[in-house]
Amino acid sequence: MRAAPAAPALRLCLIGSGAIGGRVAELLAAHPGARIDLVGVITRPGASRRDWWSAGCQQITDPAGLAALAPDVVVEAASRQAVEDWGHVALHAAREFILCSASALTDDALRDRLTQVAGATGSRMVIAHGALGGIQAISAASLRALNQVTHVIRKPPAAWRGTPAECLFDPDGLDKALVFFRGSAREAASAYPANANAVVTTALAGVGLDETRVELVADPHTDRNVHQLHAAGDFGILNMTILNEPMPSNPKTSDMTALSITRMLLDRTMPLVV
Numbered sequence: 001m002r003a004a005p006a007a008p009a010l011r012l013c014l015i016g017s018g019a020i021g022g023r024v025a026e027l028l029a030a031h032p033g034a035r036i037d038l039v040g041v042i043t044r045p046g047a048s049r050r051d052w053w054s055a056g057c058q059q060i061t062d063p064a065g066l067a068a069l070a071p072d073v074v075v076e077a078a079s080r081q082a083v084e085d086w087g088h089v090a091l092h093a094a095r096e097f098i099l100c101s102a103s104a105l106t107d108d109a110l111r112d113r114l115t116q117v118a119g120a121t122g123s124r125m126v127i128a129h130g131a132l133g134g135i136q137a138i139s140a141a142s143l144r145a146l147n148q149v150t151h152v153i154r155k156p157p158a159a160w161r162g163t164p165a166e167c168l169f170d171p172d173g174l175d176k177a178l179v180f181f182r183g184s185a186r187e188a189a190s191a192y193p194a195n196a197n198a199v200v201t202t203a204l205a206g207v208g209l210d211e212t213r214v215e216l217v218a219d220p221h222t223d224r225n226v227h228q229l230h231a232a233g234d235f236g237i238l239n240m241t242i243l244n245e246p247m248p249s250n251p252k253t254s255d256m257t258a259l260s261i262t263r264m265l266l267d268r269t270m271p272l273v274v
């Protein structure tokens, strides 16, 4: 049997060069055989290059730069604003736009607009499973009636610094776990966009932004970012708990987020995908 010709390298462009971006680049560098080239990083104007960018990696700050780069995949690991700023052009420039800042999609008009652009251009918008496990099962379960989906996020008090939760409790003063938010996924992600993107992923996989029930917890007795999912419906019952290691460079963010994005990218290049 003749060997198949080698597939061209996958051309990757990142939006954001923070905790997730740097970690994805580090993990990909450990798999050179997968042939994923970081060809560009989108930054805010004036941002410095990072030492983990390869020499050939271009810094992109405007839509024309992204169009000219013509990547295969654009991965957003930046902010809710970045999805608004770059989603449209990414879907025109690449065949796939993977986003982490799922909280942007609580804006129904933006979500509809980007979905339409994806349909019109033949590209795909993919919400990264990010910090979560179990999403594939909830998405599959939604093919039958789903009665109930709840998502609890439990993080150390310090992870809620810089959010509206600071008006509700003193992160240094808690001696026991505090459930400081109960509401819908839409409300949770709108109020806590840097900490609760994952509830949007759960919601869009299952019963939607307004029906998915969310609890947010500050817990001085954990040093991990914990996600608990419960779903019940005609498929049966799902209970999933993942206790994620936080990233040293951004403790609000779980290392699993970068691991799962890297896995997605590697899967794009593998002949066997699990």
Ligand SMILES: NC(=O)C1=CN([C@@H]2O[C@H](COP(=O)(O)OP(=O)(O)OC[C@H]3O[C@@H](n4cnc5c(N)ncnc54)[C@H](O)[C@@H]3O)[C@@H](O)[C@H]2O)C=CC1
Pocket (backbone or CB within 6 Å): 015, 016, 017, 018, 019, 020, 021, 042, 043, 044, 077, 078, 079, 080, 081, 082, 083, 085, 100, 101, 102, 128, 129, 130, 131, 132, 193, 194, 195, 197, 198, 201, 249, 250, 252, 253, 254, 257
């Ligand atoms: N879906 C999920 O499970 C998770 C999602 N996230 C989200 O992923 C995103 C990235 O997280 P981290 O890497 O931890 O954040 P980070 O703060 O460490 O890095 C973000 C980088 O993106 C840049 N950036 C922000 N807005 C930008 C814009 N409009 N244009 C260009 N660059 C921009 C920042 O300057 C920074 O360099 C955040 O929105 C975070 O909330 C984080 C963890 C889990």
Ligand SMILES: O=C([O-])CC(=O)C(=O)O
Pocket (backbone or CB within 6 Å): 131, 193, 194, 195, 196, 197, 198, 199, 225, 226, 244, 252, 253, 254, 255, 257
């Ligand atoms: O990294 C995590 O554990 C989840 C997170 O911050 C988010 O959903 O925005």
